[in-house]
Amino acid sequence: xxxxxxxxxxxxxxxxxxxxxxxxxxxxxxxxxxxxxxxxxxxxxxxxxxxxxxxxxxxxxxxxxxxxxxxxxxxxxxxxxxxxxxxxxxxxxxxxxxxxxxxxxxxxxxxxxxxxxxxxxxxxxxxxxxxxxxxxxxxxxxxxxxxxxxxxxxxxxxxxxxxxxxxxxxxxxxxxxxxxxxxxxxxxxxxxxxxxxxxxxxxxxxxxxxxxxxxxxxxxxxxxxxxxxxxxxxxxxxxxxxxxxxxxxxxxxxxxxxxxxxxxxxxxxxxxxxxxxxxxxxxxxxxxxxxxxxxxxxxxxxxxxxxxxxxxxxxxxxxxxxxxxxxxxxxxxxxxxxxxxxxxxxxxxxxxxxxxxxxxxxxxxxx
Numbered sequence: 001x002x003x004x005x006x007x008x009x010x011x012x013x014x015x016x017x018x019x020x021x022x023x024x025x026x027x028x029x030x031x032x033x034x035x036x037x038x039x040x041x042x043x044x045x046x047x048x049x050x051x052x053x054x055x056x057x058x059x060x061x062x063x064x065x066x067x068x069x070x071x072x073x074x075x076x077x078x079x080x081x082x083x084x085x086x087x088x089x090x091x092x093x094x095x096x097x098x099x100x101x102x103x104x105x106x107x108x109x110x111x112x113x114x115x116x117x118x119x120x121x122x123x124x125x126x127x128x129x130x131x132x133x134x135x136x137x138x139x140x141x142x143x144x145x146x147x148x149x150x151x152x153x154x155x156x157x158x159x160x161x162x163x164x165x166x167x168x169x170x171x172x173x174x175x176x177x178x179x180x181x182x183x184x185x186x187x188x189x190x191x192x193x194x195x196x197x198x199x200x201x202x203x204x205x206x207x208x209x210x211x212x213x214x215x216x217x218x219x220x221x222x223x224x225x226x227x228x229x230x231x232x233x234x235x236x237x238x239x240x241x242x243x244x245x246x247x248x249x250x251x252x253x254x255x256x257x258x259x260x261x262x263x264x265x266x267x268x269x270x271x272x273x274x275x276x277x278x279x280x281x282x283x284x285x286x287x288x289x290x291x292x293x294x295x296x297x298x299x300x301x302x303x304x305x306x307x308x309x310x311x312x313x314x315x316x317x318x319x320x321x322x323x324x325x326x327x328x329x330x331x332x333x334x335x336x337x338x339x340x341x342x343x344x345x346x347x348x349x350x351x352x353x354x355x356x357x358x359x360x361x362x363x364x365x366x367x
Contacts, residue, residue, distance in 0.1 A: 001036065099340055127217045131221060137214065156220075161173060196340030202223040205225070206341040210349050224338075233337070234330070253300045256301055266301050316329060
């Protein structure tokens with residue numbers, strides 16, 4: 001980093017770097033490589049106000065405080081709990097209560113879908129109907145909003161699956177997709193692992209809407225809209241399709257080599273926050289290690305891309321294992337992430353702060 005040892009020690013004392021004693025030599029300290037690289041990159045970029053502001057919205061420094069989740073040193077944490085351990089037994093409903101910090105029991109009068117549409121279209125229609133008569137979050141208590149959120153989660157699941165959900169969401173999904181108990185448990189685990197991921201694009205969209213005091217279904221609509229983007233949750237569907245093409249090809253290694261030769265990326269690999277590999281992907285693969293042609297395809301993708309599967313890739317692999325469609329894979333992501341959106345909408349509303357950044361104008365000057 002080009003600094004004196006005293007400066008390095010100051011970084012440690014300020015919490016910018018973590019140091020651990022070297023077991024082989026107590027006079028030496030070891031540092032997390034990813035933290036060193038990130039800090040060095042920030043120093044190189046400079047710390048002027050325009051630079052700091054521009055970097056903040058692109059994997060930069062934290063821009064707001066949260067108690068809901070974080071990624072630290074390769075671990076995903078939900079309110080102080082390691083997510084991989086939590087996902088071993090927790091349901092999506094358990095996770096909603098954890099993320100919201102209070103009991104989340106759906107109100108029996110919560111709105112349910114009334115149209116014959118299902119899937120993504122059904123979800124948007126349901127949220128639009130709900131937003132048309134839901135009260136603003138501004139000025140309401142946490143318990144009331146969480147109760148609404150629990151009902152909206154079931155309503156979303158009902159809309160996506162096409163029938164009224166009255167029990168755990170993962171069990172309803174398994175029934176709709178005709179999965180065996182093992183498959184149902186894998187869906188449960190995937191939903192929990194995907195429930196929240198700090199300040200991702202869809203969650204930030206939810207917080208922006210929540211900061212205006214709008215209704216909870218209005219905020220969830222913003223999150224779902226952002227999630228559909230091919231650079232966010234929509235990437236899962238693209239990865240499912242890519243794996244299907246690779247599995248149909250005579251040689252997966254040749255398939256991925258041809259993609260790279262055409263300048264096409266290999267989707268479902270790498271994540272900026274996990275230099276050592278996406279822990280959510282590790283957890284899913286540990287629970288259902290792919291075999292046969294799918295395993296060879298994954299190995300070929302990782303070899304060609306020079307990195308490991310991320311959660312999009314692992315979810316796509318899970319979908320192929322269970323015989324699920326692209327839409328079902330996306331539904332797992334969307335329903336899981338809805339719990340995090342609810343928690344973030346509430347947390348942002350309670351701050352009382354409106355998210356309203358400034359733009360740096362670089363257009364023409366009228367003179």
